[in-house]
Amino acid sequence: MIEISSLAKRFEVENPKKLSEQEKKDPRLKGRYFQSVKDVSFSCGQGEVLGLLGPNGAGKTTTLRMLSTALKPDSGTVVIDGEDVLANPIIARKKIGFLSSSTGLYGRLTGRENIAYFGELHGITKSIISARIEEMADLLDMQSFLDRRAENFSSGMKQKTAIARAVIHEPSLVVLDEPTTGLDIMATSTVMDFIQRLKDKGTPVIFSTHHLDEVQMLCDRVTVINQGESVFNDSLAAFSALSDGQMHKSFLHTLKMNTAEVGQCG
Amino acid sequence: MWLIFKKEFKELLRDRKTIIFMIVLPLLLFPLIFGVAMFFMNSAAEKAENVVLKYAIVGEQYAPEMSQQFANETDKFTMVDIQGDADYAKLIKDETLDFVLVIPETFNNEVLTSGQHKLQLYLNDAGLNKVLGRVSEIVDVYTDEFQKTAFANLGLNESQQQALLAPIVIEKENIADDREVWGERLGGLLPYFIFILCLQGAMAPASDLGAGEKERGTLETLLISPMERYKLVLGKFFTIGVAGLITALITVSSMAIWGIVLSQGLAIEFVAEVMAMIGIIDFVLIFLMLIPVVAIFAAVLLSLSIYARSFKEAQSYMGALVMVVVFPVLIAMMPGVKLEGGWIWVPLTNVALAMKELFKGTMDYFALFGIFTSTAAIAVALIAFCVFWFNKEKVLFR
Numbered sequence: 232m233i234e235i236s237s238l239a240k241r242f243e244v245e246n247p248k249k250l251s252e253q254e255k256k257d258p259r260l261k262g263r264y265f266q267s268v269k270d271v272s273f274s275c276g277q278g279e280v281l282g283l284l285g286p287n288g289a290g291k292t293t294t295l296r297m298l299s300t301a302l303k304p305d306s307g308t309v310v311i312d313g314e315d316v317l318a319n320p321i322i323a324r325k326k327i328g329f330l331s332s333s334t335g336l337y338g339r340l341t342g343r344e345n346i347a348y349f350g351e352l353h354g355i356t357k358s359i360i361s362a363r364i365e366e367m368a369d370l371l372d373m374q375s376f377l378d379r380r381a382e383n384f385s386s387g388m389k390q391k392t393a394i395a396r397a398v399i400h401e402p403s404l405v406v407l408d409e410p411t412t413g414l415d416i417m418a419t420s421t422v423m424d425f426i427q428r429l430k431d432k433g434t435p436v437i438f439s440t441h442h443l444d445e446v447q448m449l450c451d452r453v454t455v456i457n458q459g460e461s462v463f464n465d466s467l468a469a470f471s472a473l474s475d476g477q478m479h480k481s482f483l484h485t486l487k488m489n490t491a492e493v494g495q496c497g
Numbered sequence: 498m499w500l501i502f503k504k505e506f507k508e509l510l511r512d513r514k515t516i517i518f519m520i521v522l523p524l525l526l527f528p529l530i531f532g533v534a535m536f537f538m539n540s541a542a543e544k545a546e547n548v549v550l551k552y553a554i555v556g557e558q559y560a561p562e563m564s565q566q567f568a569n570e571t572d573k574f575t576m577v578d579i580q581g582d583a584d585y586a587k588l589i590k591d592e593t594l595d596f597v598l599v600i601p602e603t604f605n606n607e608v609l610t611s612g613q614h615k616l617q618l619y620l621n622d623a624g625l626n627k628v629l630g631r632v633s634e635i636v637d638v639y640t641d642e643f644q645k646t647a648f649a650n651l652g653l654n655e656s657q658q659q660a661l662l663a664p665i666v667i668e669k670e671n672i673a674d675d676r677e678v679w680g681e682r683l684g685g686l687l688p689y690f691i692f693i694l695c696l697q698g699a700m701a702p703a704s705d706l707g708a709g710e711k712e713r714g715t716l717e718t719l720l721i722s723p724m725e726r727y728k729l730v731l732g733k734f735f736t737i738g739v740a741g742l743i744t745a746l747i748t749v750s751s752m753a754i755w756g757i758v759l760s761q762g763l764a765i766e767f768v769a770e771v772m773a774m775i776g777i778i779d780f781v782l783i784f785l786m787l788i789p790v791v792a793i794f795a796a797v798l799l800s801l802s803i804y805a806r807s808f809k810e811a812q813s814y815m816g817a818l819v820m821v822v823v824f825p826v827l828i829a830m831m832p833g834v835k836l837e838g839g840w841i842w843v844p845l846t847n848v849a850l851a852m853k854e855l856f857k858g859t860m861d862y863f864a865l866f867g868i869f870t871s872t873a874a875i876a877v878a879l880i881a882f883c884v885f886w887f888n889k890e891k892v893l894f895r
Contacts, residue, residue, distance in 0.1 A: 333714025
């Protein structure tokens with residue numbers, strides 16, 4: 232169970248003069264500071280999958296980075312299974328499995344070594360790591376490339392390895408930042424199946440995405456972030472009901488936009 | 498921390514570029530530099546001495562014997578006919594001639610009555626053909642002959658002749674032994690190479706361990722592992738430091754090994770002389786002094802690397818660092834800068850000076866306390882800064 236309330240985070244802009252005209256017009260820019268996240272709150276219970284939606288630059292990644300402890304919020308709280316993330320980041324990190332949008336791997340290490348390294352960082356014994364790697368390699372269909380160097384992996388192979396690495400310590404919460412971006416249909420399907428499996432095991436999953444079909448397929452809850460604020464936070468059914476089951480219209484509805492306005496944004 | 502070090506080092510050893518900078522370059526650089534320099538110097542000198550010079554003599558009728566001697570040495574000179582009023586400079590510039598020698602009409606007169614004879618030599622002195630030297634070989638014979646005739650006419654004995662030629666002579670009594678002389682010459686230059694090699698050895702892993710993590714997208718995942726930040730930094734710092742130390746060790750060992758090979762195997766006399774003067778303890782001390790130096794390099798390189806957004810940006814910062822490192826070594830090369838007083842406490846410069854003193858055999862071993870203390874203090878401060886730097890979101894998520 233994770234509860235996030237009133238998260239806020241601002242960044243100092245290194246060189247405000249270098250910002251584009253569109254960035255300069257963003258109401259979140261105040262002098263040298265950019266309020267990336269203003270007020271974000273949501274929660275995700277046991278066995279639930281929460282889809283985090285929002286346009287580019289809305290503050291999704293910053294929010295996920297804060298709840299994974301990579302960034303420290305300026306204000307607000309993140310509580311995982313009763314543990315305050317801000318007060319005890321090291322303990323919180325043991326409970327979180329995080330997959331960043333970049334899915335970076337160490338190219339000169341094999342897939343197995345990449346996963347094992349993070350297992351060891353979590354203090355898991357080598358024998359348990361080996362057993363878990365074998366288990367995940369079967370689940371994610373990784374056996375054929377597990378012992379090859381990661382520098383030659385396809386994006387699908389990289390993503391599978393990164394997912395295995397994120398969950399090697401069997402976290403009580405899994406956070407995935409755009410896990411299917413850039414993947415082909417087969418790899419996307421494997422990732423979707425994996426999220427479903429986590430859900431079946433009762434592990435809460437939060438993932439950000441731009442694919443509404445994935446939200447429809449997997450999510451129990453939906454949170455929409457716009458301009459650094461959570462503008463919608465409810466069940467999938469409630470989200471869908473906003474526009475009679477038409478997901479993209481529901482999404483635009485939460486942003487208080489219509490289709491014509493979307494064209495202007497592009 | 499050990500876990501981080503182990504993983505980083507494993508990756509390091511699988512990187513060909515790092516291996517080249519860390520092992521191959523320091524192993525081969527010294528013999529390569531000396532070998533290539535000696536080869537080019539020898540072949541350039543040989544070529545310069547053997548090339549046949551195209552010449553013209555104006556006024557050859559005033560010195561027919563000397564002119565004939567130029568003509569006789571066909572393996573060294575070849576005559577080209579020119580007009581008396583020709584533009585000598587132009588002929589030399591367009592390489593029709595290498596030199597023109599103009600002999601005055603008074604050349605055969607006795608020097609005591611006519612005064613000094615002035616021969617004009619037109620040449621391109623920017624070339625490597627040793628024109629003046631080769632012309633002088635022939636002209637000097639006549640200079641000696643003219644001198645002897647003049648002295649004989651004056652009725653001077655040999656001692657008077659010598660006194661007249663050089664009324665005052667400075668007789669140098671050098672109290673410096675050979676080691677000090679060679680130490681002064683080589684000892685100033687060696688720290689320059691050693692420092693640059695250690696820096697180069699540490700640079701490749703440093704770029705990878707900081708900026709490389711950002712560029713690959715692995716930094717974020719690493720930051721949210723339950724490993725404390727200072728342990729992450731120390732793991733990375735030790736990896737870079739060990740890479741630099743391996744480079745230092747190989748550099749110093751390479752110097753010693755190649756020194757032995759050149760002095761004993763190839764019997765190169767000057768190397769044998771130098772090697773006979775330097776003991777194994779000197780090499781060990783050089784290596785020990787390089788430990789805190791490498792620690793300074795590792796901490797600075799890691800800080801720069803983690804600040805950079807990309808591998809490329811990191812390498813541009815590190816390129817500038819080379820200049821910063823060279824500066825204290827250059828100070829140590831300046832005349833009058835010695836390992837004494839305040840210089841003992843100036844990091845990097847003190848190590849460069851100490852290396853020179855070790856080579857010269859004039860090391861004041863009490864200075865080692867100041868050297869190690871100041872260098873280690875700077876290294877510790879820089880590591881602390883590195884940890885602080887690694888905790889700044891502004892740096893990590895630029």
